[in-house]
Each structure stands twice: as structure tokens, then as C-alpha cells.
Amino acid sequence: MTQDITLPEHPVFAVVAEAARELKVEAYVIGGFVRDLVLKRPSKDIDVVCIGNGIDLAQLVASKLPNKPKVAVFKNFGTAMLRTQDGWEVEFVGARKESYRSDSRKPEVEQGTLEDDLNRRDFTINAMGISLNEGNFGELIDRFEGMKDIRRxxxxxxxxxxxxxxxxxxxxxxxxxxxxxxxxxxxxxxxxxxxxxxxxxxxxxxxxxxxxxxxxxxxxxxxxxxxxxxxxxxxxxxFPKMVKLHGVETINKNSHKDNFYHTLQVLDNVAEVSDDLWLRWAAILHDIAKPETKRYNEKVGWTFHGHEDRGARQVPKIFADLRLPLNDHMKQVQKLVRLHLRPIALVKETVTDSAIRRLLFEAGDDIDLLMQLCKADITSKNNDKVKRYLQNFERVEQKLKEVEEKDSLRNFQPVITGDLIMQTFGISPSKEVGILKNAITEAILEGEIRNEYDEAFAFLLEKGKKLGLEPVAS
CATH class of the missing domain: 1.10.110.30 (Hydrophobic Seed Protein)
Structure with missing residues (x-):
């Protein structure tokens, strides 16, 4: 099947055509760029196949472009790449024929024809080309009916x-x-x-x-x-661990939901409101420990007590196994998994300032992501129940905003530091220092004292006295 297709208005296509003509080689735009052009998806990544030496073509093209871009050459692969001054990436390769060994996905490569190059493409929608040659410039080469498959x-x-x-x-x-x-x-x-x-x-x-x-x-x-x-x-x-979420068990006519499909619904819900990859990973992993924590109780039915904490502990190994980054993204996902039930618990009870402070303290800058995850986690088939929960979430979010504005507890640090505690009582690092730091933090979170120096220092002296500590003279 051949037909004309309109290339974007960009000078690089004419320059490639001119260079190919000078080198007496055929050149074609091929693969994903053609597919996305047909689908009207924006793309600035162009693959050019030439029946000849792709590296030579790339270097001549670069010499003709206004900014004379540097050509990155990958001799082992017979490819070269340049970037135009307005950010278009163009990769050049000679037409190839490939053969494979059973123990490797790395092919043996030799020079080939356009037919050979199209044959090695993965899918028909990626096996289309556009001619950049003088006799048929702009003609679509579609040997495998990729256009038909795009329509279908x-x-x-x-x-x-x-x-x-x-x-x-x-x-x-x-x-x-x-x-x-x-x-x-x-x-x-x-x-x-x-x-x-x-x-x-x-x-x-x-x-x-x-x-x-x-x-x-x-x-x-x-x-x-x-x-x-x-x-x-x-x-x-x-990802066998995710597959373990699949299935429903029934005892005494009591069934739990299929946590695999629930997880996928939560993932889709998150995808509707955020493009954040790591929030989406938190959605995938939020219930990952449910299979190990599943229990049946005659009085309450199915429970998954502690799945949030166990799931959070499993996040580092899952990331390591999948070769995901073991950095702050992993820690963020771990935190979201660990805390994903907390806002839901607040919805079900009278929301106290203390509970809000603790959530702000523990979630820190991830509080907004946590709330997105928790709202996505409401997947009941009962629309009235979902609507009621979401309305309650709005109340919790309003309360979070009020407490945050009043107490500034997102990622807060108590004004009384460990060094100040040791200096005040003339003591070395010890268990007592930890006890006093925790006591001050708890008092601030409970609203007993404000996170201000005079109030917190007076509280420190009082708690220190109960531990048998006396302040030293300054």
C-alpha cells in the first residue's frame, strides 16, 4: 500500500533529503514517528533509515543544519544521533537485516534492504516509512498494512x-x-x-x-x-507478588473483595488526577501485604490487620527486585503505603486537632499525595457510600488546612533540640535525651504546648525534674 502523507513543516526533512541525494543513498523516516504522525500524537523523535551508511548521512546532515549540531556516533550499533536547535532528535541508521540466537535478544546484524529493515520491526503500526527520496518524497511505504491496523x-x-x-x-x-x-x-x-x-x-x-x-x-x-x-x-x-492479590475466598458465605482488581481500580482513580509515577506505584503497592495478613474471624469477618505496616516494610525489597530507584522516591512510596489508612480512620471518627497534627507531622510534604491516594482508595460499588466518604474527606482536608495554617506542623522540628537538652542539664547523649525529645514532640502534637521556645523550655525543665535532672548554671 502506498499513499502520500504530509510531513510536518520542519526544515530537517528537506536537509536529510538533500544529503541523501548527494550521497546517492535512499532515506526514509520510519517507525514510531510515522505512527504518531498518523495518530496525530506530538513527537520530535525521528528515526531515519538509509540504504547505505547511516553515520555518513548523519554527519552530512549536521554540516547542512544552521546550528551545525554535534553528531553522537554509536559505531557498535551503526547508528548516529543529532539534535536540532529547536529540540528535534534525529537518529540515523543503515537498513539492517537481523538474526537471533535462542539465548539472547541481541541480534546478529548485517546490512540489508528496506524490506529487511521493515521485516525486523516489532509491529505493523511501527513498520511504516515515509520516503525522503526525490522521485517519491512524502510517499507512505506500508508493506504490512499498518494504516489498516491503526484504523482497526x-x-x-x-x-x-x-x-x-x-x-x-x-x-x-x-x-x-x-x-x-x-x-x-x-x-x-x-x-x-x-x-x-x-x-x-x-x-x-x-x-x-x-x-x-x-x-x-x-x-x-x-x-x-x-x-x-x-x-x-x-x-x-x-511481578508475582502482585498476582497474589488476585482471587476471592469465601467462608460461611462471607467473601472479601478481589484485592487485585481493587488495586487496579485505585490505580485508575489515581491516574485520573495525577501523572505522578510514584503516586501510581503507591496505589499499586498500598495493599500488597493483604495476602499475608488475611484472617477470618467469626464475629467480624475478613480482616487484614497491619497490612499497611507490613506492606511499607516490603517496599524496599520490591523496588530492589524491580530495579526501581532506592532513593527518595522509594521512601515516599513507603511512607504513602504506611499511612494510607490514616486519613480513612479520621473520616470514620470525630476529627481532633491532635489526630490532624500527627498526620501532618508524619506525612510532611507528602500530605497532598496521601489524600489523593486515600480518595482513590474508595472503590465501593455503593455510590452513596462513596459520595458520603468523599464529603467527609473534604471536611478532613479543610481541618488539615486550618491546623497547618495555625501550627505549621508540616515537617516541623521542635524548637528544643537534643543539643540544647544536653547543654541545659549538663548530660551526654543518653536515653534521657531521647525521652525528653519525645515528650516535647508529643506535647506539641497533643496541643499541650505550642512549638515556641519559652513554652517548650518550661515544659523541658518540668519533665527533666521528674527524671531527676537539674539544670546546670549557664
């Missing part, structure tokens, strides 16, 4: 899917990622091939798997991608 919203491999996925198993994750990002279906034969080849994912590095997983998580409705991962069996291999 269909993810399909250009060649036999079993071979495609066996050769490069990461393409199974990419199929689901594209389906999730674009809200496309996966062609039945392609879908079945993912299930049949799922064990091949074991040869892919965890970093590459997690990169695709994060892209699924950041899609508009991430639950769709997770359901596909679950249905194909991939999730059982890449």
Missing part, C-alpha cells in the same frame, strides 16, 4: 508472532505497552503468541522490563495494561 486499533506483528516474540521477548511487553498507551486491541494470534512465549521474558534484563512496566503504569488507563499482563501470564513472571 490493532496491535499485530508484521511476521509470524511466535518468531517475533521468541527472537526478542521484550516485544511482548511492548505489545501490551502500546495497547495500553493507545487503547488498542492485541490481534488474537499475536495475543496467543505472547502467552505461548511468556517464559522467554526471563532472558530480558529487569531494567528493560521495568522501563516498559513504568510506561504501562503512566498510560491513561493503566489497569488495561495490567489486565493484559495478567491474562497472558507475563505478570506472574515479572
Amino acid at each position: 486499533k490493532n496491535i499485530k506483528t508484521p511476521l509470524e508472532p511466535g518468531i517475533t516474540f521468541s527472537d526478542d521477548p521484550l516485544r511482548m511487553m511492548r505489545a501490551i505497552r502500546f495497547a495500553s498507551q493507545l487503547n488498542f486491541d492485541i490481534d488474537p494470534d499475536t495475543f496467543d503468541a505472547i502467552g505461548a512465549n511468556k517464559d522467554r521474558i526471563k532472558i530480558v534484563s529487569q531494567e528493560r522490563i521495568t522501563d516498559e512496566l513504568n510506561k504501562i503504569i503512566l498510560s491513561k488507563q493503566p489497569s488495561y495494561g495490567f489486565k493484559l499482563l495478567f491474562q497472558t501470564g507475563l505478570l506472574h513472571l515479572i
Whole structure:
């Protein structure tokens, strides 16, 4: 299938065409840029394939562009990349033919034709090209009917899917990622091939798997991608701990909800209000310890006592296993998992200033994210119940705002420090210092004293006296 397609108004295309003509090579824009152009998705990442030496083409293009950009050359891969002065990234590669060994997703590469290069593409929607050649500039090259699959919203491999996925198993994750990002279906034969080849994912590095997983998580409705991962069996291999949330147990006609699908609903709820990857990870992990804490009691039914604390303790290992960053993002997710029931508890009871102060103190700058997570966690099928809970949340949020404005307790530090305690009583670091620091913090949180020096110091002297400590002369 060939037809004309309108390239964006950008000088780089004409420059590439001119350089290719001078080098007497054919050049094509190919892959994701073409797909996104058809879908009217903004993109500034251009892949150019030439039937010849891609590095030579890149260097000549750079010499013709106004800002003479530096060319990054990757000789091992036969590719080169430059960035235009207005931020467009253009990658150049010679047309390639690939063959794979069973123990690796890194192909043996040799020079090839345009047909060879299109054959090695992962999906038909990514196997389209646009000619930059003099005789047919702007013509769409669509050997595998990618346009038809775009219209049908269909993810399909250009060649036999079993071979495609066996050769490069990461393409199974990419199929689901594209389906999730674009809200496309996966062609039945392609879908079945993912299930049949799922064990091949074991040869892919965890970093590459997690990169695709994060892209699924950041899609508009991430639950769709997770359901596909679950249905194909991939999730059982890449994130078995999440799969354990699946299922419903019934005792004496009492059933708990399916925590897997509840988690996906919470994730979608968060996705509606925030693009924050780490808040979305907190949604995924907020109930992760429910399988281990599940108990049945004749009087109260199913309980999951302590799942928030146990889940928070598991976050570092989950992040390490998935090669997610073990930094402040991990600590933030851990905090949100640990505290996710606290605002809900406030909704159910009379909201005291003390309870609000403690929540502000513990959540710190993450209080707004915590409230977003907690509101997303209300997934009852009873619409009246959801509406009532959300109204109560508004009351809690108003109270948080009032207490914060009055006491400034977000990430507060007591005015009485450990050094001042030791100096006041002439003591060294000891258990007593910790006791006094905790007592002052508790008194401030309970509203017994304000976080002001004179009031807090008087409280310190009183508590110190009860411990048998006397202030030393200054």
C-alpha cells in the first residue's frame, strides 16, 4: 500500500533529503514517528533509515543544519544521533537485516534492504516509512498494512508472532505497552503468541522490563495494561507478588473483595488526577501485604490487620527486585503505603486537632499525595457510600488546612533540640535525651504546648525534674 502523507513543516526533512541525494543513498523516516504522525500524537523523535551508511548521512546532515549540531556516533550499533536547535532528535541508521540466537535478544546484524529493515520491526503500526527520496518524497511505504491496523486499533506483528516474540521477548511487553498507551486491541494470534512465549521474558534484563512496566503504569488507563499482563501470564513472571492479590475466598458465605482488581481500580482513580509515577506505584503497592495478613474471624469477618505496616516494610525489597530507584522516591512510596489508612480512620471518627497534627507531622510534604491516594482508595460499588466518604474527606482536608495554617506542623522540628537538652542539664547523649525529645514532640502534637521556645523550655525543665535532672548554671 502506498499513499502520500504530509510531513510536518520542519526544515530537517528537506536537509536529510538533500544529503541523501548527494550521497546517492535512499532515506526514509520510519517507525514510531510515522505512527504518531498518523495518530496525530506530538513527537520530535525521528528515526531515519538509509540504504547505505547511516553515520555518513548523519554527519552530512549536521554540516547542512544552521546550528551545525554535534553528531553522537554509536559505531557498535551503526547508528548516529543529532539534535536540532529547536529540540528535534534525529537518529540515523543503515537498513539492517537481523538474526537471533535462542539465548539472547541481541541480534546478529548485517546490512540489508528496506524490506529487511521493515521485516525486523516489532509491529505493523511501527513498520511504516515515509520516503525522503526525490522521485517519491512524502510517499507512505506500508508493506504490512499498518494504516489498516491503526484504523482497526490493532496491535499485530508484521511476521509470524511466535518468531517475533521468541527472537526478542521484550516485544511482548511492548505489545501490551502500546495497547495500553493507545487503547488498542492485541490481534488474537499475536495475543496467543505472547502467552505461548511468556517464559522467554526471563532472558530480558529487569531494567528493560521495568522501563516498559513504568510506561504501562503512566498510560491513561493503566489497569488495561495490567489486565493484559495478567491474562497472558507475563505478570506472574515479572511481578508475582502482585498476582497474589488476585482471587476471592469465601467462608460461611462471607467473601472479601478481589484485592487485585481493587488495586487496579485505585490505580485508575489515581491516574485520573495525577501523572505522578510514584503516586501510581503507591496505589499499586498500598495493599500488597493483604495476602499475608488475611484472617477470618467469626464475629467480624475478613480482616487484614497491619497490612499497611507490613506492606511499607516490603517496599524496599520490591523496588530492589524491580530495579526501581532506592532513593527518595522509594521512601515516599513507603511512607504513602504506611499511612494510607490514616486519613480513612479520621473520616470514620470525630476529627481532633491532635489526630490532624500527627498526620501532618508524619506525612510532611507528602500530605497532598496521601489524600489523593486515600480518595482513590474508595472503590465501593455503593455510590452513596462513596459520595458520603468523599464529603467527609473534604471536611478532613479543610481541618488539615486550618491546623497547618495555625501550627505549621508540616515537617516541623521542635524548637528544643537534643543539643540544647544536653547543654541545659549538663548530660551526654543518653536515653534521657531521647525521652525528653519525645515528650516535647508529643506535647506539641497533643496541643499541650505550642512549638515556641519559652513554652517548650518550661515544659523541658518540668519533665527533666521528674527524671531527676537539674539544670546546670549557664
